[in-house]
Amino acid sequence: MIRKYILFLALFLIIPQVFSQSLPITFSNNDEAFLAFAGSGFAFRSVSPSSELNRGGQFFNDGSNAFQGFYLDFAQPLNLNENNRVFTLRFFSFDPNNHNILLKLEDSANTDAQVQVNFSVPSPSAWIDVTFDFGNAVSSADGSTPVDVIGNYGRMVLFIDAGQTTPGTYIIDDINNGATAPPNQDDIDFEYTELVWSDEFDGPNGAIDASKWHHQTELPAGGNWYNGELQHYTNRIDNSKIENGFLIITAKKENFTNQGYTKEYTSARLNSKFAFTYGRVDVRARLPFGNGTWPAIWTLGKNINEDGAYWDNQGYDTTSWPACGEIDIMEHGLHAVNEVSSAIHSPSSFGNTMNTEKQFLSDVANEFHTYSMNWSPNKIVFLVDDVPFYTYNPINKDASTWPFTEDQYLLLNIAMGGIAGTIDSNFTQSEMVIDYVRVYQESSLSSVNSSIAKIKVHPNPASENITISSTGTIDTIRLYNILGQLVSVNRNTKTIDVSNLEKGIYILKISSGNMQTERKVTVY
Numbered sequence: 001m002i003r004k005y006i007l008f009l010a011l012f013l014i015i016p017q018v019f020s021q022s023l024p025i026t027f028s029n030n031d032e033a034f035l036a037f038a039g040s041g042f043a044f045r046s047v048s049p050s051s052e053l054n055r056g057g058q059f060f061n062d063g064s065n066a067f068q069g070f071y072l073d074f075a076q077p078l079n080l081n082e083n084n085r086v087f088t089l090r091f092f093s094f095d096p097n098n099h100n101i102l103l104k105l106e107d108s109a110n111t112d113a114q115v116q117v118n119f120s121v122p123s124p125s126a127w128i129d130v131t132f133d134f135g136n137a138v139s140s141a142d143g144s145t146p147v148d149v150i151g152n153y154g155r156m157v158l159f160i161d162a163g164q165t166t167p168g169t170y171i172i173d174d175i176n177n178g179a180t181a182p183p184n185q186d187d188i189d190f191e192y193t194e195l196v197w198s199d200e201f202d203g204p205n206g207a208i209d210a211s212k213w214h215h216q217t218e219l220p221a222g223g224n225w226y227n228g229e230l231q232h233y234t235n236r237i238d239n240s241k242i243e244n245g246f247l248i249i250t251a252k253k254e255n256f257t258n259q260g261y262t263k264e265y266t267s268a269r270l271n272s273k274f275a276f277t278y279g280r281v282d283v284r285a286r287l288p289f290g291n292g293t294w295p296a297i298w299t300l301g302k303n304i305n306e307d308g309a310y311w312d313n314q315g316y317d318t319t320s321w322p323a324c325g326e327i328d329i330m331e332h333g334l335h336a337v338n339e340v341s342s343a344i345h346s347p348s349s350f351g352n353t354m355n356t357e358k359q360f361l362s363d364v365a366n367e368f369h370t371y372s373m374n375w376s377p378n379k380i381v382f383l384v385d386d387v388p389f390y391t392y393n394p395i396n397k398d399a400s401t402w403p404f405t406e407d408q409y410l411l412l413n414i415a416m417g418g419i420a421g422t423i424d425s426n427f428t429q430s431e432m433v434i435d436y437v438r439v440y441q442e443s444s445l446s447s448v449n450s451s452i453a454k455i456k457v458h459p460n461p462a463s464e465n466i467t468i469s470s471t472g473t474i475d476t477i478r479l480y481n482i483l484g485q486l487v488s489v490n491r492n493t494k495t496i497d498v499s500n501l502e503k504g505i506y507i508l509k510i511s512s513g514n515m516q517t518e519r520k521v522t523v524y
Contacts, residue, residue, distance in 0.1 A: 023078065024176035027057045034059070034070035034158065042070055045171060047092075056092075056173035059160055063167030069159040077107065077152035077395075084177050085134035085149050092128075092171040093121045099170075102162035103132045104140055106155040112140035113147040116162060127173075186388035190376040192280040192440040193518050197272075200436045201247045208240055208247065214271040215240070216411075218308025223261045227418035229294070231265040232256045240268035247434040251293060251414040253427055265416040265423075271310040272437075275302040275407035279441040280374045283412075287332050287340075288430035289365035292423030294333040294415040295432045297371055299408035301325045311409060322350040325403035327380060330371035333420035338364050342373070342382035344392045348400040357382070357390035368435060375404065386505055386522045387461055410437065457508060461522035468494045468510065476511040498523045 025032050027044060034057060036042045045058035061068045093099060099121060104114040115132040122128065139145040160170055199212050215235035220226065225233075231251065233239075240249050251267040283297045300309070301324025305317040326345035334341055335358050343356035361369055361384065372383040379393035394401040414432055417423050456469045468477060477490040479498075482505050490496055498506075501523050508519045 024174060025057075025072070026174060027055050031075075032057070032072070034072045036060075036068075036070050038065040038068045040068035040070060047171060047173060056090075056171045059158070059170045059172055061160060061166065061168055063165045066163050066165050067159055069157055069162075071155055071157040073155050074153075077154040078105075078177070079152050080105075080134070080149050080177075082135070082150075085137075087115075087132040087134065087175065087177045089130055089132075089175040090127050090173045091119075091130050092173075093125055094169055096121055096123045096125065097166075097168075099161055099168075100164075101130055101132075102159040104157040104159070105134070105137075105149065105153040106140075106157060107151070107153040110149075110151050110153060111147050113137035113149045113153075114140045114143070186381055186391045188374050188381055188388065189378050190374075190442075191519060192278075192374065192442055194441055196276070196279070196439055196441045197274045198436060198438040199247070200245070201242050201434065202245050203242055205243050206241060207237060208242055208270070212273055214273055214310035214313075216269045216271050216308050216310065217258070219259050219261065220307070223259070225415065225418075227415075229415045230263060230417040230423070231267045231415060232258050232261075232263045233269040233413070234258070234266050235268075236266075239266050240270065245435075247412070247437075249295075249412060249414055249432045249434070250429055251288060251416055251431075252429040253423075267414045267416060269411065269413035272410035273310060274439065275311065275409040276439060276441060277405065277407050278375055278377060279439055280372060281329060281410065282370055282372045282436070282438045282440075283329065284368050284370045284435040285330075286366065286368050286431075286433040287364040288414055288432050290424045290427045290430050292333070292417050292420050292427065293430055294331065294418065294420035296328065296332075296411070296413055296415070297330040298411050299327040299329070300411060301403065302407040302409050321345075323347050323399070323403055325406075325408065326350075327373060327375070327404070327408060328356075329373045329382065330384075332364060336360075338362070340364065340369075340371070340384070342390050344380065346401055346403050348394075355392055359384065359389050365430075368433075375408075377405075380404065386520055410439075412437075457519045457521055460519075461524045462498055463524050464497070464499045466496045466498055466508075466521055468496075468508070474510055478509040478511075480507045480509065482506065 033044065034042045039062045041060040043058045044055050047056045059070055087103060091101065098118065100116055100118040102114055102116040104112060106112045113134060115134055115137050117130055117132055119128065119130060134149040137147045137149045139147045161168070199209060203209060215233070217233045217235055225231065234256070238250065238252065249268045251265060253265055256263055256266045285297065287295050301319060302311045303316050303319040304312060304324040305320050306312050322345045328343040330340050330342060332340045339358050339360050341356055341358035349355040370385050372386065374381040374383065379391055381388050382390045412434065458467055458469065460466065468474060474494060475491070477496065479487040479496060481487055487501065487506065488496065503524050506521050506523060508521055510517050510519065
C-alpha cells in the first residue's frame with residue numbers, strides 16, 4: 001500500500017525518469033519512450049505495416065532551441081568495447097531537407113561521448129539507415145577531443161538537427177549496436193523451493209487462524225488511515241473469515257464506530273505472525289470489484305514503528321516507514337479495472353513510480369490469479385501466474401535503495417477510497433477471496449548438492465520444448481501436473497517436449513543420485 005503517495009508523485013512529475021531494458025530499441029514496449037526536453041516532444045507512432053506492435057518513435061522539434069533533444073536511461077548500462085561501438089538506427093523524415101543526428105552516450109563514471117552524422121534525405125521520402133561509429137567519438141565537453149569509448153554507459157541522448165533552430169517531425173526505429181544483450185533482468189536468480197510457512201485456509205469455517213494472523217485495527221494518530229482511506233478495519237467475522245477452504249476478506253458499506261470515530265465502511269487488515277528474509281511468496285486470489293476498492297497483498301519491514309501492527313506490539317518497533325522497506329506484491333484500484341500493479345517503497349523511491357509496474361489481466365474479480373514475488377539478496381522479481389513481469393534491482397544497494405536485508409511480514413487487506421478514487425455510490429460490499437498463501441525459502445538441498453542446485457530451466461514459460469541446463473549430472477526428470485499426477489519420465493535427456501500438453505503450471509522434479517529438487521514451469 002503506497003503511503004505519502006501524492007506528495008512524491010508530484011515530485012516525480014518534476015523529475016521524470018524512464019528506463020529502457022536494453023538495446024535494441026524497437027519502440028514496441030512502453031519503457032522505450034524517450035524523454036524530451038527544450039521544447040521537443042516524443043510519442044509512439046505506428047509504422048508500416050500499421051500495427052501497435054510494429055511502431056517507431058516520433059520525435060518532434062518546434063524549432064525554438066538549437067539543442068532540442070531526447071534521452072533514455074537504460075535499466076542495465078551498455079557495456080561497450082572495441083567490438084560493439086558501432087550504433088545504427090532507421091530514420092524517416094517528412095521533408096526533403098538535409099539533416100544531422102548527434103548521438104550522445106553518458107555515464108557518471110565515464111567521459112560523455114558523442115558522434116554527429118550529416119546526411120541527405122531521399123526524395124520521395126523513405127527510410128534510411130544512419131550509422132554512428134563511436135570508435136571515432138569525441139568528448140561532449142568540447143566537441144573535439146577524441147574519447148576512447150570503453151566501459152558502461154547508462155544514458156543515450158539524441159539531437160536531431162543539433163545546433164539548428166529547425167522545426168520538424170521525424171520517426172526513428174530499430175536503434176541497435178553489436179553489444180551482447182545483458183541477461184534478462186526478470187530472470188529468477190535463485191529459486192526458493194522449501195515451503196517454510198503457509199496457510200491453505202482448510203480449517204473449519206469461521207474465524208481465521210489466530211496462530212498465523214493478527215487483525216490490525218488500531219487507527220493511526222489522527223483517527224484516519226493513510227492516503228485518505230475511509231474504512232475501519234475490524235476483527236469481526238463479518239470482515240474476515242474462513243469459508244469452504246478460502247480466506248474471505250469483505251469490505252462493506254456500513255456505519256461503524258470504533259476508537260471514538262464513525263466511518264462509513266469496514267474491512268479487514270491482516271498481519272502475518274511470520275516474518276522472513278529472502279524467499280518467494282505465492283498468493284492465489286480473486287479480487288473485489290467496484291470503483292474505490294483497493295485490495296493489496298504486500299509486505300512491511302518487521303521493524304516498522306506503527307502502533308497496532310503485530311510486530312510493533314512485540315517490541316520490534318525501531319524504524320519508521322519507508323526506511324523499514326515495503327514490497328507491494330499486488331495492488332488493484334490505483335489504475336484501470338483489471339490493471340494490477342507491483343511496487344517498491346524505500347527511502348529513495350517511495351511514491352516515485354520509477355519503482356512500480358502494472359499490467360492488464362483477465363477478469364480479476366471473477367478469475368483467480370497467483371500473485372508472487374521472488375526476493376533474493378540481489379533483486380526482487382514480481383510474477384503473475386508464474387510469469388515474471390517486473391524486477392527491482394538497483395545498481396547501488398544501500399539503506400536508501402535497499403532496506404531489504406532484514407525480515408518482512410505479510411499483509412492482506414482491502415482499503416476503501418483514498419487514492420483508489422471515488423467509491424461507487426451503489427457499492428454495498430465486495431470480497432477478496434484467497435485460496436492460499438505460501439512462503440518458500442532456500443532448500444537444504446542447495447548446500448548439500450551444489451551441482452543439482454545450479455540448474456536453469458528455459459524457456460519458462462514455454463510452448464514447445466523445455467531445456468534443463470545444469471553444471472552437474474541429471475539422472476531423471478519427472479514432470480507432474482498441478483494435481484500431482486505424473487505426466488512423463490525423462491532419462492538421459494535434458495529437453496522435454498511440452499507441445500502436446502494443456503496450458504497451465506507444471507512441476508519438474510529433477511533427480512541426481514539420491515538428491516532431488518523441483519522447479520515450476522508454465523506451458524502456454
